[in-house]
Amino acid sequence: QRRLPLGPALRQCCGGAVTLVWERFDDASLPETLPRARPLGPASDMPEAVARKRKAMRPGAPPALLDGWLIETPLPVAQPLWVWGAGHVGRAIVSVMAPLPGRAITWIDLSPDCFPDEIPQGVTMIPAAAPAALMPRAPREADHLILTRDHDLDLALCHAALAHGFASCGLIGSATKWARFRSRLAALGHSNALISRIACPIGDTSLGRDPQAIAVGVASALLKGGNEKMTRDRAV
Template identity: 85%
Template sequence: MSFDRDNLAAAVAAHGPVIRVLVVATAGSAPRDAGTSMLVWQGGQSGTIGGGALEHEAVETARDMLAMGRATAQRRLPLGPALRQCCGGAVTLVWERFAAGELPETLPRARPLGSAGVMPTAVARKLAAMPAGATPAIVENWLVEAPLPAARALWVWGAGHVGRAVVSVMAPLPGRAITWIDLAPDCFPEAVPEGVTVIPAATPPALMPRAPRDADHLILTRDHDLDLALCHAALTHGFASCGLIGSATKWARFRSRLAALGHSNALISRIACPIGDTSLGRDPQAIAVGVAAALLRSGNKTMTRDRAV
């Protein structure tokens, strides 16, 4: 991950001064990759840099900084010698204190980790060349970071058991912008995961043109006719990937009907059906885990394996 200003701003608004702990670099085996971060405030924290002794040390340092009013710190920790962890590698951490009015307004960003001064030329060059999502770097004792890459759109059609399970599994994962559609407000659970956009719509297929053409779609409604209409709308509009819940028999019928609507076999074959992985079981949570794993594992190019209910 790179710099998530929105998440940091929300934590500062809720808890006051916050220390962000950032993994700047790793060597050898380490719990998390460079760019991973967590937030620590007095009495709480969010995120993780890997748990265990490393995270305990990081949190203790962060709380000490909050108590003392320190702004920044950095340290390279050999996980074996320093913390008795079995990873065997080393992690370089940076701690930064943020409070209201101290968040950067523009990204990428560069911040001195020692006394402030004129930005060195090497830092300015690194800053100008850093794309979104790039790994953070320390250049001449300045921390240089990029913004997060644009979140990938996932549109989930249907708020039944599988739809709820999919959203609950996918919502905590970074880099996703989830839009959730069903027929009416009472179709959705009372508590919707943070960051998920809920849209009640009497005619869901009419919303398809609002989806980005590079979005991923999961069609999971209770109504086969609605599923078919959504597949037709998705094929007409365009998508990065599309998964339809159903049996092999259902998909054979849908292929015939979509062909009758004018779609080519090659285009129809881009819809993945059935979804899930029978080796995991047919429970909605198991289906959701299988679908999420496929999205993560294959770069969102496919989300099917075997049969779902």
């Protein structure tokens, strides 16, 4: 290992230091599980402080050096986010969410022409003539944002999402649209409790209703919520 100051010699001006660790792995020495703690010097019994640190570290935490031991955790499992619709709001939300870590974004609309020319890196684009038919392919722990230009398609997607299951689901629209949707979803056989799991309207109304403002509010709710299920009291 080698500790390097983050100064002029490395053309850095932020201060502090970084510790570099070199390791060589082969088939026999590859770790089978994470988190893992190992000494950087001669083999020794694991100190209690290291054992506690390893137990406390969550997936995705940066590697830690403690008492001459290196502790590493697995990468977190990306939380699936399915965005239905590539209009102004859909594009704004994807542009905000795509650079953030920990999200696996699937973006659906009716045809390739609906999408921008450049799709953000890591985003899976799916053109589909019948988007609601794709709902069974979504993981049941996925977050969903329903943002299409067609109210009938929005309703079909809400119906499919309620039948399939989800971690959270947000629908773009006004209170009037949501009241109408609640009635129609109830007529399709969904309970009031289940329907109430869909958040509508979405975003933070105090930020405004421009697509970018809606995207900021939606992103904030998703980041704060983690994997918790979204409700209308905590709308996307």
